[in-house]
Amino acid sequence: QVQLQESGPGLVKPSQTLSLTCTVSGGSISSGSYYWSWIRQPAGKGLEWIGRIYTSGSTNYNPSLKSRVTISVDTSKNQFSLKLSSVTAADTAVYYCARTHPGGGSDYWGQGTLVTVSS
């Protein structure tokens, strides 16, 4: 059973960089034809896709966030990571990592981690 777990600071100051890591267990991040995604959800609002990475290192980002987002993968640690720069209060949300099929469906999700942007 594949499991994903987000980790990282729960509080980030405005203008700084948000950094999160997703650790995958129960299977190799390199096996199968999967993408590994980051998705976020502000409190009481809907879901927003941030971006995804293939194990080859190929990435796709949401155009609305592209200038601030970097997603990377470390296959040796079975992890992938998110960096979001120049954060503002609008970036406060629950951040999820997920395994995503090429067709877009995400079948395994982390439990989510709340990141608050505040001074």
Next chain:
Amino acid sequence: EIVLTQSPGTLSLSPGERATLSCRASQSVSSSYLAWYQQKPGQAPRLLIYGASSRATGIPDRFSGSGSGTDFTLTISRLEPEDFAVYYCQQYGSSPPKLTFGGGTKVEIK
């Protein structure tokens, strides 16, 4: 850019009733790339349907998806108490590669 509009925003039904949720795309999308999720408070979304009509692993057969082009539907044939939640549709577009979610439909107990 494709926009997904879900309706209604809230659906008030009783257990045992049939729920019909709509997802309308601003332009035609491939059925292969249309998915539905269920989300309960404090939980991550759960994949229900992919490819517009294929149930994900472990999803009860009371959940079914249909549609093509710009109009897609999620149907819950008989609502169980655990089905009261928020439902999202999502599509994958390839030019540029992007996943887009609808705004969600809340199914609440009447």
